[in-house]
Amino acid sequence: MTSAEKYVTAAYLVVLAVVLAYVVIYAFKLSRLEREVTELAELARRKKEGVGEAEPEREEVVG
Amino acid sequence: MTYLADVGTLARKDLLLELRARDTVPAMLLFVVSTLVVFNFALPAGASAEAAYGLLWGALVFTAILGLTRAFAAEREQRVLDGLVLAPCDRSAIWFGKGIAVVAFLALAEVVALPAFALFFEPVSWELVAAVALASVGFAAVGTLLAAMAAASRARELLLPLLFLPLVIPIVVGGVGASIGDDPGRYLGFLALYDLIFAILSWASFEYVVTE
Amino acid sequence: MSTSLRNNRAVALAAVAAALLLLGISLAFYWVPNAPIEGFRQRIFYVHVPIALTAYACFFWAAWKALRLLWTREQRYDLESYTAVHMGVIFGVLTLVTGSIWARTSWGVWWTWSERQLVLFLVLFLFYSAYFMLRYSVEPGPRRANMSAVYALFGVVLIPVSFLAIRLAEGLIHPVVFDRDVGSNLSGSQLLTFLVCFAGMLALAGSLYVNELTGKRLDARLAELREALQ
Numbered sequence: 001m002t003s004a005e006k007y008v009t010a011a012y013l014v015v016l017a018v019v020l021a022y023v024v025i026y027a028f029k030l031s032r033l034e035r036e037v038t039e040l041a042e043l044a045r046r047k048k049e050g051v052g053e054a055e056p057e058r059e060e061v062v063g
Numbered sequence: 064m065t066y067l068a069d070v071g072t073l074a075r076k077d078l079l080l081e082l083r084a085r086d087t088v089p090a091m092l093l094f095v096v097s098t099l100v101v102f103n104f105a106l107p108a109g110a111s112a113e114a115a116y117g118l119l120w121g122a123l124v125f126t127a128i129l130g131l132t133r134a135f136a137a138e139r140e141q142r143v144l145d146g147l148v149l150a151p152c153d154r155s156a157i158w159f160g161k162g163i164a165v166v167a168f169l170a171l172a173e174v175v176a177l178p179a180f181a182l183f184f185e186p187v188s189w190e191l192v193a194a195v196a197l198a199s200v201g202f203a204a205v206g207t208l209l210a211a212m213a214a215a216s217r218a219r220e221l222l223l224p225l226l227f228l229p230l231v232i233p234i235v236v237g238g239v240g241a242s243i244g245d246d247p248g249r250y251l252g253f254l255a256l257y258d259l260i261f262a263i264l265s266w267a268s269f270e271y272v273v274t275e
Numbered sequence: 276m277s278t279s280l281r282n283n284r285a286v287a288l289a290a291v292a293a294a295l296l297l298l299g300i301s302l303a304f305y306w307v308p309n310a311p312i313e314g315f316r317q318r319i320f321y322v323h324v325p326i327a328l329t330a331y332a333c334f335f336w337a338a339w340k341a342l343r344l345l346w347t348r349e350q351r352y353d354l355e356s357y358t359a360v361h362m363g364v365i366f367g368v369l370t371l372v373t374g375s376i377w378a379r380t381s382w383g384v385w386w387t388w389s390e391r392q393l394v395l396f397l398v399l400f401l402f403y404s405a406y407f408m409l410r411y412s413v414e415p416g417p418r419r420a421n422m423s424a425v426y427a428l429f430g431v432v433l434i435p436v437s438f439l440a441i442r443l444a445e446g447l448i449h450p451v452v453f454d455r456d457v458g459s460n461l462s463g464s465q466l467l468t469f470l471v472c473f474a475g476m477l478a479l480a481g482s483l484y485v486n487e488l489t490g491k492r493l494d495a496r497l498a499e500l501r502e503a504l505q
Contacts, residue, residue, distance in 0.1 A: 004316040007380035011319045011373045012300065015326070018369055022483065029490055036497050043504045205429075212422050218412035226409065226426070229402035230433060233440035240447050253443055257436060264432055268425040271345050275417040 069152040073160025078167060080137060087133045091126050091172040096179050098122040103183060115184040116191075116242040120235050122176065123195065127202040127231075128224050130168050134161060134207060135214040148273050158207050158269035165203040173199065190251065194241035197254035201234045204262040211272050233257050285489070289482040295475030299325075302468040310465075316380045323373040325473040326366050327392060329480045331434065333363030334399070338431035341424035353420035354495070356427055357410065358488045362480050364403050370396050391441050398437050402430055 001009075081087055102118040138147065147157055173195050181187045206227060213223040234257060240250030303321040310317035337359035344352035374393045375385050388394055406426055413419040461469065 002315065004314060004380055007376055008316055008318045011376045012322050014372050014376070015322055015369055018365065019479070019483075022365070026486065026490070033490070033493055033497065036501075040497065040500050040504060043501075047504060208425075212409065212413075212426070215418060215422065216409065216412040218408070222405075222408060222412055225405040229398055229405060230429065232398055233433075233436050236440040236444045236447075240443055244447055250443060253439065260432060260436065261429075264429065268345075268428065271421040271425050274421065 066153055066156060069156040070159040070163070073147075073157060074163040074167075077161060077164035081164070081168065087130055088168050088171050090133075091130050091168060092175045094129050095122055095126040095172050095176040098125060099176070099179055099183055112185045113243045115180075117239055119176075119180050119184070119242070120198075120238045123173070123198065123238070124202075124228070124231060124235060126172055126176070127169060127199075127206060128227055130165060130172070131202075131206040131210045131227070132213075132220050132223055134165055134210040139214050154270040154273055155266050157273070158211070158266060162203045162207045162265075165207055166199050169199040169202060170196075188242075188247075190247035191242045193251055194238045194247070194254060197251065197258055198234045198238045200258045201254065201261060202231060204258060204265045205230050208265040208269055208272060211269065215273075230261075281489075285482070285485045288478060288485060292475060292478035292482045295471060295478055299468065299472035299475045302471055307464045307468045313381070316377070319373060319377040319380070321468055321472045323370065323377055324469065325476040326373060327370040327396065328473060329476040330363050330366035330370055330396070330399075332477060333359050333366060333480055333484075334403070334427075334431055334434065337363060337427045341427040344420060344424045345428075348417075350417065350420060353423065354491050355488060356424060358484055358491060360403055360406055360427060360430075361487065362484050364400065364407075365483075366476075366480060367396050367400050367403065371400065389445070391438070391445075394441050395434070395438055398441075399430070399434065402433060406430070 099119070099122055102115075102122065106114060106118065148154060177187050177192065177195065206223075209226040209230070210223055212226065213219055216222050234254065237250045237254035237257065241247040241254070244250055299321065303318050307318070307321075309315055337356045340352045340356035340359060343349070344356060371393065374390065374396070378387055378390060378393070379385050386393070406423065409426060410419060410423055413422060
């Protein structure tokens with residue numbers, strides 16, 4: 001490869017590299033979002049179950 | 064008419080405060096002269112006259128930053144800015160009044176800086192004085208708006224230079240060009256254009272910077 | 276817009292971007308002939324200039340969204356403006372890097388002040404980086420949205436003013452040592468290759484923008500959900 005060809009290819013490869021890096025960073029972000037959704041789903045489930053137990057709990061605290 | 068009266072009141076308030084407190088302007092004066100002295104040691108022996116003019120503009124930019132950092136300091140400390148914003152005046156009058164005060168402070172600093180420069184380095188032409196005057200208006204116009212932004216942030220003094228420096232690069236170009244170029248008129252015209260564009264933009268958008 | 280319709284558009288945009296870029300890069304490497312004077316190295320033009328123009332487009336898009344925010348006070352424009360600025364900075368950095376490589380292969384230096392576009396992008400990079408500093412140091416909310424919007428508008432005004440300044444600075448600051456005959460007379464094949472690459476880059480920016488915006492919106496809604504549950 002001539003020197004000119006090397007530089008031209010490097011320029012295009014840099015663009016590819018940045019876009020791929022973006023994809024990787026985005027993958028991290030998506031896995032974090034997934035974790036949050038699981039957490040929140042858990043929270044929601046617990047809250048739903050907690051509603052049934054709320055009444056007796058409150059009486060204990062007041063008494 | 065009340066708009067201009069408001070602007071006048073606000074400008075007078077800032078000028079009177081400075082007259083009594085006397086903290087910003089003396090600091091700016093001392094800073095600009097110290098910077099010029101530092102630049103003397105920063106310039107190697109064979110440096111051209113042009114380099115000195117370039118450094119003068121550097122000194123002016125940093126002195127402007129120093130003055131602007133203090134611009135909303137008083138309001139921030141006394142929580143006055145919220146009160147001003149609630150006042151029944153056009154918010155842009157705050158920018159206008161504060162801007163006038165900043166120009167006044169800069170002018171005072173330049174009245175000392177330019178003779179000092181002429182003494183230490185190179186002669187000062189009328190074109191240079193005109194350029195410095197136009198540049199001061201530009202510094203004040205964008206600087207007042209940016210100082211209001213920085214005042215609302217956690218980073219405060221750190222943020223203002225970061226916001227300010229890229230925006231004033233054209234002013235530096237205009238100023239240096241008027242100082243050393245063959246055709247200073249062109250650069251002075253450019254400075255006037257910059258002032259016009261950014262003053263209007265800052266005046267129109269100040270309201271949004273200080274309200275929700 | 277319903278979510279499924281929005282998703283379909285996002286997928287379509289990504290597919291279009293992929294197709295256009297593949298075609299464009301193929302044209303740039305295999306089809307278009309060598310430039311008469313510059314030779315092979317001129318082909319960087321097909322990646323550097325489309326990226327630069329796309330960066331400008333992103334900044335203008337951000338300013339438009341900023342204007343919409345200030346006009347209507349609808350907070351959703353804040354995220355849109357922010358994402359557009361982010362895209363603009365990414366493409367701006369790419370402009371600087373590809374431009375630097377081009378300078379290296381043309382003139383042997385990694386940087387030169389006589390290349391107007393490079394200098395302009397450096398100034399814009401500094402300006403829009405400060406945009407992020409501004410956002411990080413102010414509490415989230417309508418106030419921050421307003422300030423970011425005003426700053427984005429300043430940026431777009433700065434573009435022509437800076438360009439003028441850089442042109443005025445030319446004889447003054449540095450002698451114009453290096454010159455390049457770019458885009459003045461594009462032959463038919465060169466123009467076609469350029470246009471395909473340009474369209475591809477715009478589509479790529481649009482695709483990344485849509486994805487990132489969805490991610491940010493999701494973030495915001497999850498935060499709301501968390502608030503509601505706790």
